[in-house]
Each structure stands twice: as C-alpha cells, then as structure tokens.
Amino acid sequence: MFFRTYSATLIGVNSRIIEVEVDFKKGLPNNTIVGLPDPAIREARERVNAAIRNSGFEFPIGRLTVNLAPAQLKKEGTSFDMAIATGILLVSNQIKSRIDISRLLLIGELALDGMIRPVRGIIAIVQEAREKGILYVVLPKENMNEASLVSGIKLVPVERLKEVAEIFASEESIEAKQVTCDQGVLSNRKMDKPGGILGDRYASMYSGTDEGSMDFSEVIGQEYVKRAAQICIAGAHNMLLIGSPGSGKTMVASRLPTIMPDLSEEESIETTKIYSIAGLLAEGFGLMKKRPFRAPHSTASNVSIIGGGKNPIPGEITLAHNGVLFLDEFPEFNRNVIQALRQPVENGSITISRADTRITFPARFILVGSMNPCPCGYLFDSDNECHCDPRKVRQYYMKLSAPILDRFDLQVVVNPLKIDSMITPDRGTNSSSIKQGVLVARETQNRRFKDMGGGYYNSNMNDEDIEKYCVIKNDVKKLLFEAAKIYNMSMRGFQKVLKVARTIADLNQKENIGEGEVLEALNYRGVSHILSSYFRNKSGLLTPNSSFGKK
Ligand SMILES: Nc1ncnc2c1ncn2[C@@H]1O[C@H](COP(=O)(O)OP(=O)(O)OP(=O)(O)O)[C@@H](O)[C@H]1O
Numbered sequence: 150m151f152f153r154t155y156s157a158t159l160i161g162v163n164s165r166i167i168e169v170e171v172d173f174k175k176g177l178p179n180n181t182i183v184g185l186p187d188p189a190i191r192e193a194r195e196r197v198n199a200a201i202r203n204s205g206f207e208f209p210i211g212r213l214t215v216n217l218a219p220a221q222l223k224k225e226g227t228s229f230d231m232a233i234a235t236g237i238l239l240v241s242n243q244i245k246s247r248i249d250i251s252r253l254l255l256i257g258e259l260a261l262d263g264m265i266r267p268v269r270g271i272i273a274i275v276q277e278a279r280e281k282g283i284l285y286v287v288l289p290k291e292n293m294n295e296a297s298l299v300s301g302i303k304l305v306p307v308e309r310l311k312e313v314a315e316i317f318a319s320e321e322s323i324e325a326k327q328v329t330c331d332q333g334v335l336s337n338r339k340m341d342k343p344g345g346i347l348g349d350r351y352a353s354m355y356s357g358t359d360e361g362s363m364d365f366s367e368v369i370g371q372e373y374v375k376r377a378a379q380i381c382i383a384g385a386h387n388m389l390l391i392g393s394p395g396s397g398k399t400m401v402a403s404r405l406p407t408i409m410p411d412l413s414e415e416e417s418i419e420t421t422k423i424y425s426i427a428g429l430l431a432e433g434f435g436l437m438k439k440r441p442f443r444a445p446h447s448t449a450s451n452v453s454i455i456g457g458g459k460n461p462i463p464g465e466i467t468l469a470h471n472g473v474l475f476l477d478e479f480p481e482f483n484r485n486v487i488q489a490l491r492q493p494v495e496n497g498s499i500t501i502s503r504a505d506t507r508i509t510f511p512a513r514f515i516l517v518g519s520m521n522p523c524p525c526g527y528l529f530d531s532d533n534e535c536h537c538d539p540r541k542v543r544q545y546y547m548k549l550s551a552p553i554l555d556r557f558d559l560q561v562v563v564n565p566l567k568i569d570s571m572i573t574p575d576r577g578t579n580s581s582s583i584k585q586g587v588l589v590a591r592e593t594q595n596r597r598f599k600d601m602g603g604g605y606y607n608s609n610m611n612d613e614d615i616e617k618y619c620v621i622k623n624d625v626k627k628l629l630f631e632a633a634k635i636y637n638m639s640m641r642g643f644q645k646v647l648k649v650a651r652t653i654a655d656l657n658q659k660e661n662i663g664e665g666e667v668l669e670a671l672n673y674r675g676v677s678h679i680l681s682s683y684f685r686n687k688s689g690l691l692t693p694n695s696s697f698g699k700k
Pocket residue numbers: 367368369370371392393394395396397398399400401519520521566
C-alpha cells in the first residue's frame with residue numbers, strides 16, 4: 150500500500166514543497182525514513198510512533214518506508230511530523246480520505262501525546278503553498294496568527310492529530326474547519342494603491358522594537374553627535390561612535406530607533422518573514438512595522454551573529470535586515486565576526502556555504518559601532534591623559550583592520566560632556582525633530598532612486614550614481630582633493646565623503662552639494678587620519694582631540 154502526502158521545508162528565507170511518500174507492507178517490523186533527512190526528522194520516527202498510539206490509533210507492524218522527495222534536497226526541522234503520521238494512518242487504513250490530498254499541505258510537529266506543536270517559518274511555507282496552487286494548508290493552531298498574514302489560501306488549524314481523521318472525512322468537513330484570510334496582508338495583489346493594501350491592519354501592527362520612552366532630548370548637548378545620528382539614519386550610512394568611557398555613545402546609539410522611519414509595506418513583509426523563520430514573532434502580532442534594531446552582545450557566538458549552523462538559521466545580521474545592527478564595544482567582538490561583516494556590509498546579503506548547499510540570507514542593515522579609542526579609553530580625551538603603550542593601541546586597532554574602519558561612512562568622535570553642561574543642561578534637539586529631517590531626506594532619496602526597487606539610499610550609490618548625483622563645483626572639488634591628501638584618504642573614503650555630503654544636502658533640502666555640506670561630511674572622516682598620525686608619532690605626543698570631535 151502506498152500514499153503520498155505533502156509538506157514543506159525551509160531553505161534560507163524561502164520554502165519548498167516536499168512529497169512525503171509512505172509505503173507499507175506486512176512483514177517483519179522495519180521502519181525507515183529516507184531522502185536526506187536531518188537528525189530532527191529521523192527522530193520523527195519515535196515522535197510519530199508515540200503520537201499515533203496516544204491519539205487512539207495503532208502504529209502498524211510491518212515494513213514501513215517513508216521517503217522525502219526530492220531526495221537530493223536537504224530537509225530540516227520537525228514540520229514533516231504531521232505529513233508522515235497522516236501518511237502512515239492512510240496506508241494502514243486507519244483513516245480514509247474522501248478529499249484530494251494532492252491539493253493539501255500538512256505542516257506541524259507532533260508531541261508524544263498527539264498534540265500538534267507550532268513550527269517556524271510558516272509565512273514562507275504558506276506563501277510557497279499558495280504559489281504552487283495548494284488549496285488547503287493544515288497547520289498548527291498556534292501558527293494561525295502568523296499564517297493568516299497570507300491571503301488567498303484556505304488555512305485549516307488543528308490542535309491534535311486525531312482531528313486529521315475528521316478533516317479527511319469529507320469535502321464538507323474540511324470546508325467547515327477552514328479559514329480563508331482575505332484580510333491577509335500578504336496577498337498576491339499588487340501594492341500600487343495609495344496607502345497600499347494593508348489598510349487598518351497595518352495601522353495596528355506589531356512593533357518590532359520597543360524604544361519605550363527614550364528620546365534624544367535626554368542627551369544633553371552633543372548636537373554634533375545627534376546630527377551624525379540623523380545623517381546615519383537618513384542616508385543609511387554606517388556609523389562608528391568613538392570616545393572616552395561614559396561619553397554617551399551607548400546612550401546615543403540606543404536612541405536611534407526613535408528616529409528611524411517605519412518600514413515600507415514591502416520591507417515590512419520581508420522583515421516579518423525573516424522573524425517568522427527565526428521563530429521570533431511574538432504571539433498575537435501583526436506584520437512588523439518598526440525597523441529592527443539589533444544589539445547583540447560581544448560574547449555572542451559567530452553563528453548567532455552571522456547566521457549558519459548545521460541547518461543554517463538567520464543570524465543577528467539578517468534579523469537586522471532593513472534596520473540597524475548596533476555592535477557596542479566593537480573591538481570586543483570576535484575577529485572572525487568583524488571580518489565576516491565585510492560581505493554583508495558591501496552586498497546586503499550573507500551566503501552560508503555547507504558541503505552540500507549554499508544558502509543566502511538577506512542582510513542589508515546600517516552598521517553602528519561604538520568603541521573607546523584605546524584600551525584605557527582616554528586617547529581622544531582633552532581632560533584625561535591616555536597612559537596606553539602605543540604598541541597596545543596598535544594591537545587594539547589590528548583587530549579592526551583598515552578595511553573595516555574604512556567602511557564606516559561616519560566616524561564620530563564623542564567627547565565627554567563637561568560638568569558645567571550637566572549643571573545647566575541644554576536639552577537641545579529631540580527625537581521628533583531629528584526624525585522629521587530624516588523623513589524629508591528619505592523622501593528625496595525615494596524619488597531619486599525610485600527605479601532601484603526600494604531599500605536603496607545614498608550610502609548604496611555606485612560610481613555611476615555618485616557621478617550623477619554628487620556633482621560639486623570646481624572650487625569645492627579642489628578643497629576636497631586637498632583634504633583627501635591630508636587625510637590620506639582611500640578612493641573608498643573619498644567616495645564616502647561625497648555620499649555623506651549628498652545626504653547632508655538632502656537634509657538641508659538642497660539640490661546641489663555645496664562647500665558647507667562637504668566640510669560637514671569631512672568632519673566625520675577624521676578618525677583614520679588621527680590614528681595614522683598617532684602611529685607615525687609613536688611617542689604619542691600628538692593629541693588627536695586637538696583637531697577632532699568638535700564642530
Ligand atoms: N550627553 C549626555 N547627556 C546626558 N547624560 C549623559 C550624557 N553623556 C553621558 N551621560 C550619562 O552617562 C551615562 C553613561 O553613558 P554611556 O553608557 O552612553 O557611555 P559610553 O560612551 O557608552 O561609555 P563606555 O565607553 O564606557 O561604554 C549615561 O547613562 C548617561 O546617564
């Protein structure tokens with residue numbers, strides 16, 4: 150006797166339909182699962198066996214072979230349990246199907262008592278099912294909230310394996326149980342209407358980051374740093390905050406979510422799908438509306454930050470896709486992690502290679518790092534002396550390496566606040582006014598790059614774009630060339646000044662980049678220069694603070 154049911158597996162952020170073939174023959178007991186299953190699926194044998202028995206059925210005694218096809222595709226996870234168990238109940242004649250099971254997808258992990266547990270990545274699975282013309286997706290009830298974001302497909306929530314028998318009894322019984330989410334926001338309709346298709350649901354969406362009651366107005370003074378934060382978010386520029394202990398670097402970075410624009414509809418779908426795959430969507434959520442802000446600790450493992458593992462899962466860099474990845478105490482991170490950031494920072498994605506597969510996860514984020522300028526922390530401080538041995542300082546920077554430092558468009562020296570300023574605090578700019586500017590600059594960029602398919606900002610400009618959008622007058626060009634010589638700038642560094650200047654002009658609502666914009670952009674490129682001067686002058690007599698960190 151032979152039956153075929155259908156389930157699905159995850160491949161990166163996408164899903165593939167898997168055929169679950171079950172063959173049963175009376176004879177000596179022997180159960181096998183073939184078709185490149187991972188250990189979790191092999192263990193399904195035990196789970197399925199117990200779940201079948203504890204649901205009031207019998208596990209058939211004989212030669213049972215389960216094949217997961219296509220055989221060459223590596224499958225992972227526990228989402229096949231229900232399809233395997235159903236196949237076994239069908240081949241052993243314990244349930245009868247009066248519906249066309251080739252148009253039905255079965256997803257869910259089985260608990261030993263026959264209850265059905267949720268799986269991760271249900272959004273990608275249901276989307277794939279809809280694409281492949283599947284009519285019904287039978288899925289764990291706990292995944293319903295998430296799955297109902299996809300419209301135009303019939304969802305059949307189940308809690309127990311026993312219920313499958315009822316569902317299969319007749320066309321009417323499955324129809325009675327199914328829920329069609331026409332309100333689902335992930336419809337296949339085009340999103341070209343003003344306000345989009347999301348309507349009210351979008352308005353009440355789940356917020357991915359909770360910035361609570363934080364506000365930039367709590368940061369006293371430091372207008373220069375707040376301005377850098379605005380430029381960073383406005384043009385999606387990577388930013389390094391570098392300064393003495395207690396100067397407010399972490400304080401500034403943790404307020405970035407308060408000035409980030411909401412996700413666009415497309416970004417929202419993409420981000421929610423990633424969180425669904427990582428199993429990180431909260432109960433009772435909608436689509437994610439807020440941009441992610443991820444701040445992993447420096448002791449986090451390489452895999453948890455970059456992604457990977459035996460069955461590759463998204464890491465922090467993918468969870469930060471469309472948002473910010475904040476690496477506080479940047480040099481404390483593992484050297485391999487820092488080096489591995491180069492690919493995603495350049496390409497907006499990360500490819501994880503395994504012996505038999507290559508999986509690419511999206512990873513387009515704004516990188517924000519914070520660090521002390523030397524091991525003691527006071528190298529750039531005008532009030533405190535740095536006692537570090539220059540060799541120690543060199544070692545400290547060896548870990549970062551020039552190419553990584555160069556990838557920060559904005560290198561911001563954060564000077565500690567003077568005590569006087571704390572006594573009579575000047576609260577200055579608040580989050581709402583900073584965000585206002587960000588929104589204006591983003592709007593300008595959306596118009597400028599409307600043909601680029603979204604998620605393309607000034608920081609992403611290629612040589613051609615720079616030539617087209619960063620036109621500067623000859624006298625400003627001369628100034629820039631001189632600065633480039635003094636700063637010993639690389640070609641990349643030079644282009645980054647132009648890109649930052651473009652964002653500053655967008656914030657200033659100016660069509661053309663002028664001298665003011667270029668000078669302001671140059672202000673944020675000094676760290677590499679300060680350091681190379683410092684290392685040239687090994688006696689350490691140079692006080693870098695004398696030339697930087699002040700506007
Ligand atoms: N400009 C400021 N306005 C208000 N409070 C500030 C400011 N700068 C620092 N502080 C206070 O100092 C505390 C320490 O700041 P923060 O942790 O951000 O420093 P840091 O630069 O990250 O230091 P470290 O290098 O040690 O990590 C903050 O929690 C805040 O209370």
